[in-house]
Amino acid sequence: MEKQKKIMWKRLAAIIICAFMAMHISLACGAGQPIAYVHAENSGVLEVPAVSVKSHKQLVNKIYRMALERKSPGVFYCNGNGNEIFDGNLDALLQEVCAIDKKTSDDADYLANSIASMNVRIKQEYAGSRIYRTEFTVQIRYRETAEQLAAVNAGVKEVLAALNIKGKSDYTKVKRIHDYIVNNTRYQFSSNCYTAYGALVDGIAVCQGYAQLAYKMLTEAGVKCYTITGEANNGRETQSHAWNIVKVGKKWYYLDVTWDDPAGAGDILQYGYFLVGKKQFEQSHAASAEFGEKIKKVGEENHKKWKELQ
Numbered sequence: 468m469e470k471q472k473k474i475m476w477k478r479l480a481a482i483i484i485c486a487f488m489a490m491h492i493s494l495a496c497g498a499g500q501p502i503a504y505v506h507a508e509n510s511g512v513l514e515v516p517a518v519s520v521k522s523h524k525q526l527v528n529k530i531y532r533m534a535l536e537r538k539s540p541g542v543f544y545c546n547g548n549g550n551e552i553f554d555g556n557l558d559a560l561l562q563e564v565c566a567i568d569k570k571t572s573d574d575a576d577y578l579a580n581s582i583a584s585m586n587v588r589i590k591q592e593y594a595g596s597r598i599y600r601t602e603f604t605v606q607i608r609y610r611e612t613a614e615q616l617a618a619v620n621a622g623v624k625e626v627l628a629a630l631n632i633k634g635k636s637d638y639t640k641v642k643r644i645h646d647y648i649v650n651n652t653r654y655q656f657s658s659n660c661y662t663a664y665g666a667l668v669d670g671i672a673v674c675q676g677y678a679q680l681a682y683k684m685l686t687e688a689g690v691k692c693y694t695i696t697g698e699a700n701n702g703r704e705t706q707s708h709a710w711n712i713v714k715v716g717k718k719w720y721y722l723d724v725t726w727d728d729p730a731g732a733g734d735i736l737q738y739g740y741f742l743v744g745k746k747q748f749e750q751s752h753a754a755s756a757e758f759g760e761k762i763k764k765v766g767e768e769n770h771k772k773w774k775e776l777q
Contacts, residue, residue: 517542517602523552527563530605534564534582535573537613540606549601553587561585572623572686573616576694580679580709581616581662583608615664622667623684637690637715638742638772644684645724645741648677654730674725678709681724685713692722693761697754699726710752712765713742719764721748738777742770 520526520543533541545552553560565579588604611619630647632640652666656673659665663679666672672680678694685692691714699708710723723740740748746767754762 515540515542517544519543520545520552520603526552526603527560527567530560531564531567531574531578533605534578534607534609537609537611537616539608540604542602542604544600544602546600548591548598549589549603552601553589553603555589557585557587560587572683573620576682577663577679577686580675580682580694580696581609581611583610611659611662611664615659615662615668619663619667619680619683623663623680623687626667627684627688632688638770640688640690641685641713641715641722641742644681644688644690645722645727645738646736648680648684648724649728649736650734652677652680652728654725654728675709677725677728678711681711681722685711690714693758695754695758695762697752697758699723699752701751708752710740712762714764715742715770718766718770720744720770721752721765723748723752738773741776742773744768744770 518529518541520529526543529543530541533539543552561579561582565575565582568575585605585607588606590602590604591598592600592602626647627644630643632643635643648666651670653671654673654677655671657665657669657671659669659676660671660673661675661679662672663676663683666676666680675696682692682694693712694709695712696707696709698705699710700706708723708725710721710725712719713722714720720742721740721744722742726740727737729735729737744767745762745765747769748765
């Protein structure tokens with residue numbers, strides 16, 4: 468009996484839920500960034516086939532594909548303790564997933580701002596004192612469904628064709644996209660307000676929705692851009708906020724489509740935050756530390772055509 472006990476397989480399930488660092492939550496502004504939390508949970512998860520992964524890079528790429536298709540959960544496994552596959556740092560894992568940029572408008576910044584939260588459950592199976600198998604269950608909550616993403620992509624293609632920007636200069640592309648978003652979107656909270664779907668299809672969004680649609684349209688138009696989050700002071704209070712930086716010709720500028728469409732001001736098209744340099748823009752906007760390298764690209768001065776638009 469004692470011998471049988473020694474050779475008997477033992478199973479141990481360790482459930483871990485991690486989540487990445489909190490980023491700029493604000494009902495006042497609507498920069499709805501991922502929520503951070505760390506806790507343990509014993510509830511069951513949907514049973515899906517487990518996929519083998521043999522390296523950390525392979526896990527990152529599998530999650531990337533899963534997120535692009537707006538799937539959840541994804542279950543992955545490896546032999547052994549899995550420490551080399553995933554070390555428990557969820558923030559770093561998500562950053563790696565969203566750092567993949569295959570020059571489409573669906574990944575990179577767009578993907579990062581389409582994910583509301585992510586967690587990983589780890590289950591380890593033992594043979595005696597040896598861990599012989601580790602399973603990772605990745606669950607992602609998205610702000611935008613696969614169907615909504617498809618609708619956005621189809622809508623953006625149609626709008627860009629109507630804007631007649633093919634072959635036009637970077638400046639013309641940015642201006643026409645800026646004008647379209649301002650003229651067709653209203654600043655308002657809704658169930659889809661943090662998404663490009665809210666801005667494009669519903670015509671209603673907050674700053675993150677505006678910035679997401681700007682990123683999507685600019686990228687599809689062949690204009691290099693990034694989405695930036697941080698804080699902005701409107702003269703009354705400081706709020707969490709989202710905006711873009713964009714490359715026009717050889718120079719980078721700030722672009723805040725939301726602030727060029729002031730809430731409660733009616734159908735007004737403004738250019739106060741269109742292709743603005745550091746000297747003016749950073750008086751009211753401060754990017755989060757993680758965007759430090761990206762905003763270094765932006766020059767001090769506004770675009771040369773900025774004054775004639777005021």
